[in-house]
Structures are given as C-alpha cells and as structure tokens.
Amino acid sequence: MINFPKFEGQFTLRQRHQLPPSPGIYFVIHNKSQLLYIGQAKNLRERWSGKSHHRYKQLARKGLDKITLGYIQAPVDELEWREKEYIKLLSPALNSSKVKQFIPKTSPRFSELQRLLKLASNPLFPSVQWKHSKGQTIPREPWDLFRGFVAGVYQEQAKLHIVVVCQQNMGDLLWKSSNHRTKKRFYLQVQPQYRSPIFFFDARQVIFSFVEIFNYGEQVFEQLYPHLLDSQVVGVTLKKLVNPACLRIGIQSLPAQENDLVQNYLLSICDKLQPLPDNFTLDEKLLW
Numbered sequence: 400m401i402n403f404p405k406f407e408g409q410f411t412l413r414q415r416h417q418l419p420p421s422p423g424i425y426f427v428i429h430n431k432s433q434l435l436y437i438g439q440a441k442n443l444r445e446r447w448s449g450k451s452h453h454r455y456k457q458l459a460r461k462g463l464d465k466i467t468l469g470y471i472q473a474p475v476d477e478l479e480w481r482e483k484e485y486i487k488l489l490s491p492a493l494n495s496s497k498v499k500q501f502i503p504k505t506s507p508r509f510s511e512l513q514r515l516l517k518l519a520s521n522p523l524f525p526s527v528q529w530k531h532s533k534g535q536t537i538p539r540e541p542w543d544l545f546r547g548f549v550a551g552v553y554q555e556q557a558k559l560h561i562v563v564v565c566q567q568n569m570g571d572l573l574w575k576s577s578n579h580r581t582k583k584r585f586y587l588q589v590q591p592q593y594r595s596p597i598f599f600f601d602a603r604q605v606i607f608s609f610v611e612i613f614n615y616g617e618q619v620f621e622q623l624y625p626h627l628l629d630s631q632v633v634g635v636t637l638k639k640l641v642n643p644a645c646l647r648i649g650i651q652s653l654p655a656q657e658n659d660l661v662q663n664y665l666l667s668i669c670d671k672l673q674p675l676p677d678n679f680t681l682d683e684k685l686l687w
Contacts, residue, residue, distance in 0.1 A: 401434050401489060406469035413463035415447040423472040424481050427458060427491070430465055436493045437485050439478040443470055457499050508585050509633070509686040511576065512602055515609065516635040518572055519547030519565055542624040543617065547609070549632060550665075551643035551672030559605040561632075561675065562668065564646075566616025573598040573609050596661045603685050610661055612653075619649045633681050643672035 403426065410417050418425075423443050427436035436454060440446035447468065450456070458466050473481055486494050522544050530539050547565035554560070565573075577586040577598055587599040587606065600607040612619055626645045627638040640646060647669040650662055 401432070403428070403434070403469065403489075404471060404485070407471055409467050409469045411464050412458060412466040412468065415468060416444065418443040418447055418468065418470065419472070420444045421472050422475045422478060423470045424478065424485060426469040426471075426485075427454070427493075428467040428469060429461055431467060434489055434491045435466075437482060437489065437491045439482040441475055441478070443472075453498055454493065457493075506683055506686040507581070508602065509681075509683050511582055511585055512600060512607065512686070513633055513635055515573070515576065515600065515607075516563075516632055516637055519563055519569060519609075520545055520635060520637045522546060522567065540621065542620040545638060547637070548620075548623070548627055549630065549637055549639040549675045550610075550646050551640060552605075552675055553668050553671035553673065555671075560608050560668075561605055562608045562610060562665075562672065563637075564619070564665075565609055565611045566613070566620055568611075568613075569609065570596055570598075570611035570613065573611070597664055602681060604681055610665060612661055615653045618653065622649045622652065630675060630677065632675070632679065639675045641674060643669070643674060646672065 406426070407423075408419070420442050422439075422441045424437065424439050425443060425446070426434060427438075429435050435458070438446075446452060447455075450459075452458075471481075522539070528539055529536050530543070531537075546567045546569045547563050550562040550564045552559055552561050576582050585600055587601050596611045596613060598609040600609060623640060623645055626641050628641055629636055630639040631637075632639075646665065650665050650669070653662060655662075
C-alpha cells in the first residue's frame with residue numbers, strides 16, 4: 400500500500416474541471432490505490448481541461464470515475480524539484496513508460512466499401528486461371544480476371560456519383576450486403592423484395608453506384624479492356640475507364656432488352672460521366 404502525501408484536494412477524472420487554477424503537483428491514482436502518474440502544472444485546471452493531457456485517452460479507458468486526481472499546490476519555482484522528489488519516492492507506474500497510441504477503429508461503412516471494391520477488383524474465383532469454353536479448357540482472358548471497374552463520375556443533386564460497372568455475379572454479393580442486418584443502412588433506394596442490378600452505396604461524401612451487367616458483362620469488359628488503367632480508390636487498386644465516352648459505345652453494342660434497368664441507367668448517365676480524378680480520396684472520419 401502506497402503512503403500517499405496529504406492531498407489538498409481530490410477529484411475524479413470526470414470532475415477534472417473542478418481543479419484549482421493554480422500551480423501544483425498532481426497525482427493520478429487508479430481505484431484509490433494504484434499510483435499511475437505524477438506531474439506538475441503551472442495551472443492545474445488548464446493542464447487537465449478538455450482532453451488536452453497527453454495521457455488522457457490512456458487514463459480514460461480505465462474509467463472516468465475510477466481515476467482520481469490528487470493535488471498539492473506549490474510555487475512555480477518549486478514544481479520541478481518537487482515533482483522529481485515525488486517520482487523518486489513513489490515510483491508511479493507510467494512516468495517511465497511511453498504514451499500509448501490508440502489507433503481509432505475503422506468506420507464499418509468504410510470497411511464495407513473497401514471490401515466491395517476489393518471484390519470488384521478480383522475475379523469470382525481468384526485461384527482459377529482457366530475456364531471452359533466450347534468444350535475446351537483455355538486460359539482466362541485478361542478482362543475476365545476482375546469483376547468491376549470505375550466507369551467514371553457524375554454530379555447529381557449536388558452529390559458526386561462514382562459508377563462501378565460489374566460482372567460475374569457481383570450483384571449477389573451486393574444484394575447480400577444490402578440486406579445484411581447491420582450493413583443495409585449503408586445503401587440508398589434498395590428494394591429488398593428482388594435482386595436489383597443497381598446498388599447505391601452511401602459513402603457520405605459521394606455515392607458509389609454499383610451496376611451489374613449480368614448477361615453481357617464479358618462482352619462489355621472485352622470491348623473496354625484496352626481503355627482501362629489501374630487506379631487507387633480508397634486504398635484499393637481498381638481499374639478505371641480512361642475515357643468514359645467509350646462506355647456508351649460498349650452499352651449500345653449490346654442486344655436491346657425490354658425493361659433493362661442497367662442499359663437504361665448507363666445510357667442516361669453516359670453524357671455526364673467524367674474520368675475519376677487521379678487524386679480522388681475520401682475522408683474516412685466522415686464515413687461513420
């Protein structure tokens with residue numbers, strides 16, 4: 400049991416705003432028994448105001464009501480040697496240790512967006528480098544080694560839309576994500592009664608429009624492959640269309656289908672599409 404000096408006052412970490420605005424030595428105590436830290440301050444209240452103290456996050460994780468701040472007032476010219484004497488005498492646990500850096504948790508919305516983009520950048524079965532076609536086993540073509548690419552960006556109602564064109568059953572993965580108990584809140588205009596080929600992922604600052612070309616995806620990917628380059632999208636390497644105008648040519652070459660939501664949607668935005676900027680970034684802090 401540590402024999403603490405006689406404090407002139409004590410407050411919990413939650414009550415730190417009640418510390419006096421005077422110089423002194425402070426003692427950080429956990430559960431009224433374990434001495435964690437000793438420090439000095441020319442103004443005790445100001446030193447602990449808000450969350451400015453360099454140990455605040457580390458201490459707060461132990462509980463705002465379980466941490467006590469005891470203090471002894473002292474003249475400014477005595478703070479230095481008094482602090483050293485108390486540290487030498489009482490050996491607090493944290494004075495000789497580094498400040499722990501707590502990495503903030505990644506936003507679930509951001510993590511899900513990255514997961515979807517990683518899925519789009521890979522084929523349905525990444526380990527399968529061969530496929531069967533017309534009774535033969537042949538190597539997969541380069542355009543068959545990824546599920547999706549960024550077709551471009553367009554502005555609508557003061558919101559930037561990033562269009563990701565997909566194939567190879569990407570819609571199944573998006574449908575499961577958009578109907579997931581905790582992930583469905585990330586989507587806009589999702590109709591759970593059927594599997595829509597278009598999914599709008601709300602990334603707060605922008606909207607990612609995932610569009611699945613189910614029947615003729617391979618044909619479109621083959622035609623547009625020469626116009627695709629690798630790019631970085633929120634930390635994921637994904638191919639992007641250098642000239643979005645090529646998308647109209649690719650879509651118009653497809654057989655016309657009655658009530659084809661995908662073709663109608665893509666043709667309606669083709670004239671508005673611009674290339675994805677090379678320096679495109681998202682502020683992860685705004686994606687919560």
